[in-house]
Amino acid sequence: MKQILKGGRVINPANHFDEICDVLIEDGKISRIGCDIEDAGADIIDVSNKIVTPGLIDMHVHFREPGQEAKEDFISGSCAAAAGGYTTVAAMPNTTPVVDTAAIVRSLQRRAEECSCVHIEIIGALTKGQKGEELAEVGDMTEAGAVAFSDDGHFVKKAKVLLNGFDYLRTFDKVIINHDEEPSLVEDGLMNEGHKSAMLGMKGRPTVAEDIAVARDIMLAEYADARVHVAHISSAKAVDIVRQAKKRGVRVTAEATPQHLTLTDECVNLYDTSTKINPPLRAQRDVDALLAGIKDGTIDAIATDHSPHAEEEKDKEYCYAPSGFPGLETALGVLLTELYHTGKLTIQEIISKMTYEPAKILGLEAGSLEAGKAADITVIDPELTWTVDEKDFYTRGTHSPFVGRIFKGKAIITMVDGEVVMKDGKIIC
Amino acid sequence: MGKNNVSLRGKNILGLESFSPEEISLVLETAQEMKNIIHRDIKKVPTLRGKSVVNLFYEPSTRTRTSFELAGKYLGADVINMTASTSSVVKGESLRDTLLTIEAMGVDAIIMRHKAEGAAEYATKVVEPVILNAGDGAHAHPTQGLLDLFTIMQYKKKFQGLKAVILGDVLHSRVARSDIWGMRKMGMEVHLAGPKTLMPRFLFEEPGIYIHDRIEEALENADVINCLRIQLERQKAGLFPSTREYARIFGLNDARLALAKKDVLVMHPGPMNKGLEISPYVAYGAHSAIQEQVQNGVAIRMALLILVLTGGKNIEANS
Numbered sequence: 001m002k003q004i005l006k007g008g009r010v011i012n013p014a015n016h017f018d019e020i021c022d023v024l025i026e027d028g029k030i031s032r033i034g035c036d037i038e039d040a041g042a043d044i045i046d047v048s049n050k051i052v053t054p055g056l057i058d059m060h061v062h063f064r065e066p067g068q069e070a071k072e073d074f075i076s077g078s079c080a081a082a083a084g085g086y087t088t089v090a091a092m093p094n095t096t097p098v099v100d101t102a103a104i105v106r107s108l109q110r111r112a113e114e115c116s117c118v119h120i121e122i123i124g125a126l127t128k129g130q131k132g133e134e135l136a137e138v139g140d141m142t143e144a145g146a147v148a149f150s151d152d153g154h155f156v157k158k159a160k161v162l163l164n165g166f167d168y169l170r171t172f173d174k175v176i177i178n179h180d181e182e183p184s185l186v187e188d189g190l191m192n193e194g195h196k197s198a199m200l201g202m203k204g205r206p207t208v209a210e211d212i213a214v215a216r217d218i219m220l221a222e223y224a225d226a227r228v229h230v231a232h233i234s235s236a237k238a239v240d241i242v243r244q245a246k247k248r249g250v251r252v253t254a255e256a257t258p259q260h261l262t263l264t265d266e267c268v269n270l271y272d273t274s275t276k277i278n279p280p281l282r283a284q285r286d287v288d289a290l291l292a293g294i295k296d297g298t299i300d301a302i303a304t305d306h307s308p309h310a311e312e313e314k315d316k317e318y319c320y321a322p323s324g325f326p327g328l329e330t331a332l333g334v335l336l337t338e339l340y341h342t343g344k345l346t347i348q349e350i351i352s353k354m355t356y357e358p359a360k361i362l363g364l365e366a367g368s369l370e371a372g373k374a375a376d377i378t379v380i381d382p383e384l385t386w387t388v389d390e391k392d393f394y395t396r397g398t399h400s401p402f403v404g405r406i407f408k409g410k411a412i413i414t415m416v417d418g419e420v421v422m423k424d425g426k427i428i429c
Numbered sequence: 430m431g432k433n434n435v436s437l438r439g440k441n442i443l444g445l446e447s448f449s450p451e452e453i454s455l456v457l458e459t460a461q462e463m464k465n466i467i468h469r470d471i472k473k474v475p476t477l478r479g480k481s482v483v484n485l486f487y488e489p490s491t492r493t494r495t496s497f498e499l500a501g502k503y504l505g506a507d508v509i510n511m512t513a514s515t516s517s518v519v520k521g522e523s524l525r526d527t528l529l530t531i532e533a534m535g536v537d538a539i540i541m542r543h544k545a546e547g548a549a550e551y552a553t554k555v556v557e558p559v560i561l562n563a564g565d566g567a568h569a570h571p572t573q574g575l576l577d578l579f580t581i582m583q584y585k586k587k588f589q590g591l592k593a594v595i596l597g598d599v600l601h602s603r604v605a606r607s608d609i610w611g612m613r614k615m616g617m618e619v620h621l622a623g624p625k626t627l628m629p630r631f632l633f634e635e636p637g638i639y640i641h642d643r644i645e646e647a648l649e650n651a652d653v654i655n656c657l658r659i660q661l662e663r664q665k666a667g668l669f670p671s672t673r674e675y676a677r678i679f680g681l682n683d684a685r686l687a688l689a690k691k692d693v694l695v696m697h698p699g700p701m702n703k704g705l706e707i708s709p710y711v712a713y714g715a716h717s718a719i720q721e722q723v724q725n726g727v728a729i730r731m732a733l734l735i736l737v738l739t740g741g742k743n744i745e746a747n748s
Contacts (some may be wrong), residue, residue, distance in 0.1 A: 118726040161494075181673075190546075192632065193630060194631045195630070195631045195632070195634040195635065197631070198629030198630065198631045198632040198634075198635070199606070199632070200546060200547075200568055201546050201566055201567030201568040201569070201601075201602075201606050202546050202567070202568070203604060204630070205630075206630075262643050269547075269550075270546055270547025270550045270565075270568065271547050271550045272553070312673060313522070315523070315525060316524065316547030316548065317524055317543065317548050317551060317568070318545060318546060318547045318551075319544075319545045319546065320545065369512065
């Protein structure tokens with residue numbers, strides 16, 4: 001089967017390619033990218049005035065399998081991914097049980113094979129049960145195909161355990177992804193510590209908790225000459241700590257989320273738990289610093305930290321609700337509306353940090369458009385205006401702070417291995 | 430309808446942030462009328478006859494719950510007390526379902542005390558009856574804020590230009606937050622002092638608030654002092670070294686009281702830790718309005734119930 005994506009603006013960050021041309025897809029693979037491709041036997045998909053990019057990659061999602069299927073599972077999660085334009089996601093291991101053995105990694109891969117309409121990569125736990133005490137069998141999990149290791153959701157409290165992880169993983173060349181908030185400083189904290197938390201009487205989660213955690217992890221990675229990735233960076237100082245480390249040649253990378261790039265703690269209100277996330281929404285100076293970090297390459301990737309919860313879990317008093325909200329179906333809309341159409345970031349910058357860069361961090365084949373590669377492709381209509389409605393979500397998660405917002409820009413086709421799995425917002429697989 | 434066409438009918442009483450000075454004045458004027466009723470031999474008017482009010486308390490309380498209950502009863506309303514420990518809450522019922530259950534029984538107002546900041550505001554999104562916040566976490570305690578203002582007005586006859594000092598654990602205090610809103614709206618200057626570990630770090634960014642390192646500095650020329658309760662658990666959490674040291678360096682005693690104006694008014698929201706944040710000599714001394722605050726609490730809560738349930742017309746109707 002042959003298909004031609006005709007007349008789109010093709011953006012491929014891997015080789016800084018940005019031209020109006022055609023993409024020929026044959027047997028699930030990209031066979032040619034060029035001008036005026038003619039092929040009598042091919043289906044033509046007209047994508048003029050649209051943007052054709054490598055399939056989006058989200059290196060930070062919570063798909064909740066196994067054990068927390070009321071929040072999300074591989075079916076609802078992968079549909080949400082495809083709806084948002086993502087062709088590959090990497091699932092975090094803070095599940096029940098925790099993904100901390102090769103057996104669980106393999107079973108999840110099989111499950112993804114069976115039921116997912118996008119590629120699901122598995123991130124293994126760094127420590128057994130994510131308890132931060134003993135290394136999990138990361139070698140075994142690497143051989144089973146785990147793409148990275150993380151105790152996400154928890155800070156690795158013991159420096160020695162993290163250093164062991166850095167040293168041990170040298171053999172396997174895998175990155176450790178860290179959730180950086182020093183626990184004693186954020187205990188029971190509900191929102192950013194700032195003027196707003198002071199006036200609301202809500203316990204704060206100070207930026208310094210993130211700053212010292214990022215600093216410690218970078219010092220340890222530098223000492224071990226190992227790779228470390230800072231998940232959902234949110235504080236201005238932490239961005240600068242990463243920037244300085246990169247200048248010294250430390251092998252550190254970082255990701256930021258659409259929410260931390262566009263929202264502040266000013267949007268927290270007491271009755272709506274959708275703004276409750278960890279790390280919390282910060283101040284405007286932090287948002288500005290994140291944007292500068294994206295611009296100068298300090299922040300490598302944009303990831304959603306897609307964290308769905310069941311309706312009954314989020315419909316609670318603020319302090320009792322779990323942290324996180326689903327982000328896969330809103331990410332592109334947020335980024336294009338708030339950062340691209342406002343001129344704060346270029347389309348190339350946004351696409352690169354959602355495709356090529358995360359692929360590089362995780363060592364994935366995906367993330368670029370190239371003859372011979374799998375046809376994982378996203379078509380974006382940058383001008384499409386749409387309203388975020390929870391009822392349209394494929395994710396089981398509810399309570400997104402973006403609900404009700406009007407966005408400009410949306411993925412209209414998601415193609416995985418040459419098969420169109422989403423068209424005009426509807427999953428068709 | 431009150432003066433200047435101000436009405437609180439149907440208004441949820443969540444915090445003083447959303448009150449205008451005129452609305453506050455209306456509550457205080459109405460409370461004065463209510464206080465006269467409390468002083469009668471037969472403390473009962475039928476204004477709220479046929480209205481039902483639920484006291485929904487998720488946290489322990491003596492003053493607030495009892496005074497709301499008496500306030501309702503003095504006005505002829507039927508008042509039911511629900512405490513979390515003796516209700517379906519212990520079976521795991523969610524706040525939404527508890528509220529819906531109470532609403533379905535046909536109540537007119539729900540008075541709510543809850544440890545979660547925002548619980549009362551959440552309730553307004555779930556059910557129709559008027560919600561009166563009787564304290565939500567460290568966020569707000571509007572009826573306390575109003576009774577503090579009522580007490581100040583009783584003794585000082587004005588607000589404009591008065592220097593108020595709030596002492597102690599501002600960090601965990603919903604009383605402090607309601608006072609901060611209420612006092613500023615009425616033209617008072619708000620000074621805060623206490624250990625820095627009990628002071629919200631970024632509160633200084635809020636206009637009209639002065640934060641002091643030493644309480645002596647704050648107390649100079651004070652017209653009103655509100656001494657907050659120090660919860661003993663805070664010491665275990667390492668927020669100050671010992672109760673002994675707290676009393677010695679941050680406690681309100683006669684020597685420190687002498688720094689304030691001669692006619693300074695001393696308030697405390699209770700319950701007090703005498704000998705810790707306040708010395709018994711100050712608590713029971715000539716400047717103390719602490720007992721008066723309790724009676725004023727009943728008057729304020731009567732005023733609020735009347736104003737939100739009837740708009741305040743014909744208070745003595747049918748009597």
